[in-house]
Amino acid sequence: MQIPFEPTVFGYQLNSHLILEYLAFFIGFRYYVYLKRKQTDAISSNNRLSIILGAALGALIGSRLVGVLENPMIEFTTQNLLQLVNTKTIMGGLFGGLLGVELIKKIIGEKQSSGDLFVFPIIVGIFIGRIGCFLSGINEFTYGKVTNSVFGMDLGDGLLRHPTSLYELVFLVILYFGMKWVQKNSNLKNGDLFKLFMLSYFGFRFGIEFLKPNVFYVFGLSSIQILCVICWLYYYKFNHQNLKNAS
Incomplete structure (x- = not known):
């Protein structure tokens, strides 16, 4: 199979990434509905x-905003502006969705934690979307740096690069079953499972960013890594409380 993988069906070239992105939303939502009915x-x-x-609106704004911040020095031409509008990242979507939920909950006066039901649908959705990112090769800015390691793959430009999307797929499988184990064997409070998911996923993304050819850094960190730090600071109280309980 050649990467980027864009098969032609009935004379039309298919965008595998776009198809899998829509499929991720559909399956993720259906999985959420299934889980909601069971409990x-x-x-x-x-x-x-x-x-x-609130989550959808926050995710829409956050994904685009953080996508733009990944390369804020880009020249504002008409062509680049169209590219920026279509640029999005799951990291901004997750954190923007979190803020959107918290804002809506304050408006409607909802006190219950609401994130646990979304954990596994989100993981499944990201997994499907990352398959699309991998199949897109260098057409999507999710590929890694050039490497001489045994993991290097040609993602479409003739160079051996870290297949960071594949690394993430492996991590997501481990995360899914790890979260299942935690849910079954731990006495977490309502909402804690979602916090653990966010801390785990953002922690992984912080590390994997070192393998990507980012072009914009602040204090030696990419925009995504800075967002990861902000997320960890957001959940500092949760981290501190759990460490205190464990000691």
Whole structure:
């Protein structure tokens, strides 16, 4: 199979990344609906709908904003502006969605934690989306630096690069089953599973960014890594409390 993988069907060249991106949203949402039916939701249907809308709006804004911040020095031409509008990142989507949910919950007065139901659908959705990123090769800015290691792959430009999307797929499988184990064997409070997911995923992304050819740095960190630090600071109280309980 050649990468980028863009098969032609009935004379039309398919965008595998776009197809898998839509599939990720569809399967992730259906998985969420399935999980919601299996357990009692402490949040009313109306409030849950408001929370989902808040998450969607926050994710939309956050994914685009952080996507732009990955290369803020780009020249503002018409062509570049169109590219920036279409640029998005799951990291901004996750953190923007988190902020959108918290804002909506304050508006509607909802006190219950709402994130645990989203954990596994999000992981599955990211997994499917990352397959699309891998198949897109260098057409998507998710590839790694040039490497001489045994893991190097030609992603479409004739150079051996770190297949960071594949690394993430392996991590997501481990994360999925790890979260399942934690859910079954730990007495976490409502909302703690989502916090653990965010801390774990953002921690992984902080590390994997060192293998990517980023072009914009602040204090030696990429925009994504700075967002990871912000996320960890956001959950500092949770980290501190759990470390205290463990000691």
